[in-house]
Amino acid sequence: MAQTPVAAPYLHADAVSVSYGATRVLDRVSLTVARGELVALLGSSGCGKTTLLRSIAGFVVPTEGRIVVDGRDITRLPPEARGTAMMFQSYALWPHMNVAANIGYGLRMRGKPRDEIAKRVGEMLRLLQLEGYGERTIGALSGGQKQRVALGRALAVDPSVLLLDEPMSNLDYRVRLELRHELRALQQRVGITAIYVTHDREEALTLADRIAVIDAGRIAQLGTPDEVFHRPVSPFVAGFMGADNAIDVVRSGDAWSWPASAGPGGARARAHFRADRARLAPPGTDGGRGTLAIDGTVGQRVYLGTQYRYRIHAGADDFWVEDAERREEGAPVRALVPPEALLVFPAAA
Amino acid sequence: MNQRSWAGLALAAPALAIVVVFFAGPLAMSAILAFRGRDGGFTTAHFEKAFELYSTDLLFSAAIVVLSTAAIAVVAIAIAGYLTLGEHPRTQAILRWLYRWPLFIPFIVTAQVMRTFLAKNGMLNHVLIGGGLIDPLQAQSMLDWRGIVVAFVWKQAPFVTLLLAGAMAAIDRQHIEAARNLGAGRLRVLFEIVLPQARRTLMVGLVLSFVTMLSVLSVPMMINPNSPTMLTVDIAYRINSHGDYAVANALCLMSLALASVGAWFYVREAARKAERG
Numbered sequence: 001m002a003q004t005p006v007a008a009p010y011l012h013a014d015a016v017s018v019s020y021g022a023t024r025v026l027d028r029v030s031l032t033v034a035r036g037e038l039v040a041l042l043g044s045s046g047c048g049k050t051t052l053l054r055s056i057a058g059f060v061v062p063t064e065g066r067i068v069v070d071g072r073d074i075t076r077l078p079p080e081a082r083g084t085a086m087m088f089q090s091y092a093l094w095p096h097m098n099v100a101a102n103i104g105y106g107l108r109m110r111g112k113p114r115d116e117i118a119k120r121v122g123e124m125l126r127l128l129q130l131e132g133y134g135e136r137t138i139g140a141l142s143g144g145q146k147q148r149v150a151l152g153r154a155l156a157v158d159p160s161v162l163l164l165d166e167p168m169s170n171l172d173y174r175v176r177l178e179l180r181h182e183l184r185a186l187q188q189r190v191g192i193t194a195i196y197v198t199h200d201r202e203e204a205l206t207l208a209d210r211i212a213v214i215d216a217g218r219i220a221q222l223g224t225p226d227e228v229f230h231r232p233v234s235p236f237v238a239g240f241m242g243a244d245n246a247i248d249v250v251r252s253g254d255a256w257s258w259p260a261s262a263g264p265g266g267a268r269a270r271a272h273f274r275a276d277r278a279r280l281a282p283p284g285t286d287g288g289r290g291t292l293a294i295d296g297t298v299g300q301r302v303y304l305g306t307q308y309r310y311r312i313h314a315g316a317d318d319f320w321v322e323d324a325e326r327r328e329e330g331a332p333v334r335a336l337v338p339p340e341a342l343l344v345f346p347a348a349a
Numbered sequence: 350m351n352q353r354s355w356a357g358l359a360l361a362a363p364a365l366a367i368v369v370v371f372f373a374g375p376l377a378m379s380a381i382l383a384f385r386g387r388d389g390g391f392t393t394a395h396f397e398k399a400f401e402l403y404s405t406d407l408l409f410s411a412a413i414v415v416l417s418t419a420a421i422a423v424v425a426i427a428i429a430g431y432l433t434l435g436e437h438p439r440t441q442a443i444l445r446w447l448y449r450w451p452l453f454i455p456f457i458v459t460a461q462v463m464r465t466f467l468a469k470n471g472m473l474n475h476v477l478i479g480g481g482l483i484d485p486l487q488a489q490s491m492l493d494w495r496g497i498v499v500a501f502v503w504k505q506a507p508f509v510t511l512l513l514a515g516a517m518a519a520i521d522r523q524h525i526e527a528a529r530n531l532g533a534g535r536l537r538v539l540f541e542i543v544l545p546q547a548r549r550t551l552m553v554g555l556v557l558s559f560v561t562m563l564s565v566l567s568v569p570m571m572i573n574p575n576s577p578t579m580l581t582v583d584i585a586y587r588i589n590s591h592g593d594y595a596v597a598n599a600l601c602l603m604s605l606a607l608a609s610v611g612a613w614f615y616v617r618e619a620a621r622k623a624e625r626g
Contacts, residue, residue: 059526079529086530092523096545106531157531 010035010193011056011161016065018051025051027217028065033161038187038194040208042201042240048217049197053163056195057086069160080109085159089166091150093138099125099149100134106157124152127186144175151183155190162187162194168203180206201241205229213237235270238343243272245319247294248347255290256342259315268347275309275320277341280333287336294319294335298327383598395599402583402596407603409577413494413569414562414607417501418555424506425554429514429547430539434525445514452507456500460571463500467491467572496572497579501562509554516550517543549618556618559611563604580604 009032018026026048033039041049054060056067058079066075074082085106093102103124104117112120125131128148133141141149147167154162167183168176184207187194198204204211205225212222213236221228221237232238235246249256251266271292287293296314303309307324312335321335386392400407428448435441451459466472469490477483491499520543528542529535544551569579580600587597 057526057530059529079526080532080534082530084530086527088523088527090521090523092521092527094524094528094542094546105528105533109532109537153527153531 009033010037010070011195012068013052013056014066014068016052016055016062016067018048018055018060019063025217026055026062029214029217029219030065031212031219031222033193033195035193036191037209038184038196038207040196040198040204040211041214042198042204042211043214044199044240047214049199049214050165052214053086053165053195053197056161057084057163058082083157083160084163085154085157085161086163086165087150087154087167089169091146091167091170093146093149093153095138097138098134099130099136099138099141102138102149103134103152103156106153110157120156121152124156127155128152143171144179147171147179151186155192160193162192164194164196166197166199168198168200176203183207213240215240232272232343235272235345238272238345243274243343245275245278245321246270246272247314247317247319249292249342249344255339256292256344258292258294259317269344270347271337272343272345273319273337273341276322278319278321278335278337280310280312280321280323280325280327281336283332283334285334285336287334287338290339292337292339292342294337296333296335298329298331298333301327301329379598379601382595383602385595395595396603399596399599399603403580403600405577406580406583407607409494410563410579410581410604411607413497413501413579414559417498417505417562418559420498420502421506421509421558422551422555424502425509425513425551426539426544428506428510429517430543432514433517433520433543434535434539448507448510450507451504452511454504455567456504456565457567457571459500459504460568463496463503463568463572464492467496467499493573497569500568500572501565504568505558505562509551509558512554513547513551516547520546549622552618553615556611556615560608563608563611 011031011033013029013031015028015030016026017024017028029048029052031039031052041052043049051060055062056069058074058077058081062075066073068074069082069084094105097105100118100121104121107117107120121134125134128151130145130148130152133145133149138146138149150167168179171179180203187207196204196207198207208225210222210224211228213220213228215236220240221233223231228237229241232241232243238244239246247258247270248268249258249271250268251257256269256271281287283295285293294312294314294317296312296317298310299313299318300311301308302311304322307322308326309320309322310327310333312319312321312333314335319335327333383395384391384393386394428444432441432445435444454462464471467490468474469488471490473491474483474488478485478488524542524546525538528538533541564581565579566581566585569582570585574582580603584597584600584604587593587600
């Protein structure tokens, strides 16, 4: 597994394993996060990303390994003694308290004087553009406002680590886009160390300094968004990062050719590519040096607004290509994939 | 009134008739008889007599029921709180299985159980003496107001716990985790996060228990039948020993006035719930 080294680890999850009964949910996961860094845990449902977050928060006790924050081993500490703050998927705002009481609760737990709490709550409301909302009830807020209040409640206590558990999954797409940028700007301005769980690739790429792609309880790849997106280390990561077209290819000189069965007997491999990195051309078109050419027919057409998305049948292979030109279903086409768009992995045994 | 309204009324008529004939009618008759003299005219004599003879018992009843309600609240919050926030699944499972037993035991059996448990030579004193906690000469009967309170709490706390634990279990678990994550211990979470959200259910359970306890005859009759005792014993005494239905009816209305305090809380909570939709 590729892992970008971290200069000054602030949080260190060291070979953490978690089991629910006989099911191993996390399998010796190691993760280091630098001070002020935002790391996204990206994976599909049930991969273990939320369990890792909950282990750091203290809601799940690891069966093996340890978690260290700023040199302090917090593995066995109860959640209230860890100094972390978590923002939940449902926001978990308390409906019997108003906005100010929600934001100030953590400070009250720390025994801060009333005027200090009021001052800090005011700062949070200003920071989150919620001035004048302090006395509102939670039920009177929109989804986006609730999200801000939940973030304010977590930030108010100046936590050692901010833990975000899919905080935008309940929001409309447009609100999500807007808040995504706001959240990133805020995290950088405050300089807080944060771990962000998401299953949304775009969200992880937009927000994170580094992304840990998690698969079946293990970190499949940990790296910068650019590394994970352009240089995935496994077919799983490539597929998860959007290169979900996969075909068998064969080495032919210094390039890859298709179909693999028709090749001269060179090394065989599995090539992944993104639908928007290939283009469609009339059969017989020469794509240029190193370009992979795949002949097939249009199987299905989906309108995307600015262009079309075509399902191409090519022998036993099926893949998707995005193209601006309208083509009829059943039309013969040649899909051209430039060499720099190919992510090639050893053929499965 | 249009045809549809008549059809609706016809559908509701049987249920309405049952309520009027078996509930509202007898209640109204009891109220009327409480104010009717031997000559058939209006009188407050039965109430004067009831107050003269039983005002202490009225206060005793109110005190017993209020005290029991408070104790039930404490027990129910403790059990439901542990079931919601406890961290030992096995202990929680045992407690969840055990606490419901009294729900299936009638009041009269509860009273008998308490007699054998709280009497001077009862099980409680045997245990205390056997454990060296008290001297045999210090053993005393608790078959007085304390016995009634213990019996009521023993019988009614599981009912309130059942409602309260259900309401607490319905609270989003992340509400609890959010508070703990911000530094709240479990006791604070119980009183500041969980209980405020389950408060209305607790209130409804306590009101229903309050009214139920006011109407129980068997427990005060078996544990503490001598004065001061509860109004239910007095009502039974007026009827069975004196055939004095008039004073009994006056006592019933006094009991009803006490229950109405609870009913007022119940209706107020129900109205608030309806307002919230």
